[in-house]
Amino acid sequence: MNLILFAAHELDGHQQLSLSDERYQHIRHVHRSQPGDTVRLGMINGLMATGTIINIDEHSVQLCVLNTEPPPPKLPLRIILALPRPKMIRRIFRSIAELGVSELIIINSYKVEKSFWQSPAISEANVQGYLLDGLQQAKDTVLPKVSFYKRFKPFVEDELPKLCADTKKLIAHPDTGEACPLAINCPTTLAIGPEGGFTPYEVDKFLAAGFSGIHLGPRILKVENAVTVLTAKLFN
Amino acid sequence: MNLILFAAHELDGHQQLSLSDERYQHIRHVHRSQPGDTVRLGMINGLMATGTIINIDEHSVQLCVLNTEPPPPKLPLRIILALPRPKMIRRIFRSIAELGVSELIIINSYKVEKSFWQSPAISEANVQGYLLDGLQQAKDTVLPKVSFYKRFKPFVEDELPKLCADTKKLIAHPDTGEACPLAINCPTTLAIGPEGGFTPYEVDKFLAAGFSGIHLGPRILKVENAVTVLTAKLFN
Numbered sequence: 152m153n154l155i156l157f158a159a160h161e162l163d164g165h166q167q168l169s170l171s172d173e174r175y176q177h178i179r180h181v182h183r184s185q186p187g188d189t190v191r192l193g194m195i196n197g198l199m200a201t202g203t204i205i206n207i208d209e210h211s212v213q214l215c216v217l218n219t220e221p222p223p224p225k226l227p228l229r230i231i232l233a234l235p236r237p238k239m240i241r242r243i244f245r246s247i248a249e250l251g252v253s254e255l256i257i258i259n260s261y262k263v264e265k266s267f268w269q270s271p272a273i274s275e276a277n278v279q280g281y282l283l284d285g286l287q288q289a290k291d292t293v294l295p296k297v298s299f300y301k302r303f304k305p306f307v308e309d310e311l312p313k314l315c316a317d318t319k320k321l322i323a324h325p326d327t328g329e330a331c332p333l334a335i336n337c338p339t340t341l342a343i344g345p346e347g348g349f350t351p352y353e354v355d356k357f358l359a360a361g362f363s364g365i366h367l368g369p370r371i372l373k374v375e376n377a378v379t380v381l382t383a384k385l386f387n
Numbered sequence: 388m389n390l391i392l393f394a395a396h397e398l399d400g401h402q403q404l405s406l407s408d409e410r411y412q413h414i415r416h417v418h419r420s421q422p423g424d425t426v427r428l429g430m431i432n433g434l435m436a437t438g439t440i441i442n443i444d445e446h447s448v449q450l451c452v453l454n455t456e457p458p459p460p461k462l463p464l465r466i467i468l469a470l471p472r473p474k475m476i477r478r479i480f481r482s483i484a485e486l487g488v489s490e491l492i493i494i495n496s497y498k499v500e501k502s503f504w505q506s507p508a509i510s511e512a513n514v515q516g517y518l519l520d521g522l523q524q525a526k527d528t529v530l531p532k533v534s535f536y537k538r539f540k541p542f543v544e545d546e547l548p549k550l551c552a553d554t555k556k557l558i559a560h561p562d563t564g565e566a567c568p569l570a571i572n573c574p575t576t577l578a579i580g581p582e583g584g585f586t587p588y589e590v591d592k593f594l595a596a597g598f599s600g601i602h603l604g605p606r607i608l609k610v611e612n613a614v615t616v617l618t619a620k621l622f623n
Binding site for chain 1: 389459482486487524525526527570605607608612615616617618619620623
C-alpha cells in the first residue's frame with residue numbers, strides 16, 4: 152500500500168479519520184508509525200491527502216487529514232475484455248486500476264467458459280476490492296468504471312456503437328491489422344480477446360463496428376501481459 | 388501451450404519424437420489430436436517445427452518433425468532485477484521469457500529479505516520450468532540466460548562494468564531522470580529495483596556505473612507490471 156484509501160463518510164466534521172481495520176494494522180505494523188508521523192491518504196473517488204497521526208494505540212489510529220491534492224490523471228482508455236479465467240481476474244482487475252485505465256467492460260466470447268460467469272471473483276465486493284488494491288499500489292483514488300455484458304451479440308450490435316463513439320477503436324488480435332502504434336494518447340476503446348483469442352466471427356463484428364486490428368508481433372502473450380503491454384505502448 | 392518444446396536428445400535419428408509426459412497429455416486431452424493432425428513444436432534453444440502425428444494411443448504420441456523455421460528474434464535487452472518475493476518469481480520469470488528478454492540477472496538489494504535467497508523457486512529446475520512455460524506461451528524456443536549475484540557491492544563494482552559495456556544503461560526508479568523513452572530498440576541493460584525501490588546508495592552506484600535514470604510517472608507499479616511496461620515501451 153503506497154496510499155491508504157478511505158470513503159468520504161469515514162471522515163468526521165473536523166477533517167479527522169479513525170481507522171481500526173486492516174488499514175490500521177498496516178499503519179501500525181508495516182509503517183510502524185508514531186504520533187506526528189504522516190501517512191499518504193486518498194479519499195475514494197476524491198482527493199489525495201496527507202494524514203498526520205494524532206493518536207495510535209492497541210486498537211485504532213486517529214489521523215488529521217490535510218494538504219489535499221488531485222490524484223494522477225487517468226488514461227483516456229476504455230478496455231473491452233473477454234471475461235478472463237477466474238484465477239486471473241484478481242490480477243487483471245488490479246492491474247487495470249494500477250495502470251490508470253478509465254473504464255473496463257467485461258464481455259462474453261465464444262471461448263469464455265460459461266462457468267466463469269458464476270465465479271465469486273466477479274461479485275461487486277470482490278471487484279471493488281481488487282480495484283482498491285490496484286489504486287493503493289499506484290497512489291490513485293479514482294475507481295475505474297466496470298461493467299459486464301453477458302451476451303456478445305446484443306453488446307456489439309446495440310451497445311458498442313454508442314459506447315465507443317468519438318474514440319479511436321482498436322481490437323488487438325494476432326496477425327491482424329498493423330503493429331500496435333505508440334503513444335497515441337487519445338480517447339481510445341481497445342478490445343482484447345480471451346486466451347485463445349476472439350473467433351473470426353467476433354473479430355468481424357468488431358471490424359464492422361469500425362474497429363481497426365492491431366497486433367503485438369509473433370509472440371502470443373497471456374491476456375494479463377497483453378493488457379499491460381498494449382496500455383504501455385498506446386499511452387505515454 | 389502455443390508451442391510444445393522438446394530437447395535435442397529426444398529426437399531420434401529419423402526426425403521422430405515420442406512423448407508420454409504432460410506434453411502427450413496436452414496433445415491428447417487439450418488439442419484432442421488424431422493421427423495426421425499437426426502440432427507446433429520447438430527444439431529448446433533450436434528451431435521451431437511442425438510435428439505431424441504418426442500414432443497416438445493410451446500412453447504416448449509419435450510425431451514426425453518437419454518444416455523447421457527460426458524462432459522469433461529476442462529483444463536485445465538484459466534486465467537486472469532485485470530478487471523478487473518468492474511468490475512473484477514464477478510469474479516474473481515466465482513473463483521475462485514470454486516477452487523475449489535475452490538475459491535476466493538477479494541481484495541482491497537492501498530491501499530484499501535474506502530468506503528470499505533460500506526459496507526453492509530459484510532452484511535451477513524451477514527457474515527452467517518457469518522459463519519454458521513462458522516460451523511455450525509466446526511460441527519461442529530460446530531460453531533467456533539467467534544468473535544470480537548474492538552480493539550487491541561486488542556485483543555493481545566488479546561485474547557490472549564488464550557486463551553492460553556497449554549497451555544503453557538505464558535504471559528505472561520513481562522520480563529519477565526522464566520519462567521512459569519509447570522504442571529505443573538498441574542493446575540495453577535495464578536495472579529494476581525491489582518492491583519499495585533501490586536505496587539512494589544503490590541508485591548512486593548504478594548512476595556511477597554510467598546508468599541513466601528513467602521513470603514511469605506518478606503511478607508506482609508492482610515489480611511485475613514495471614518489468615512488462617518498461618519492456619513494452621523500450622522495444623517495438
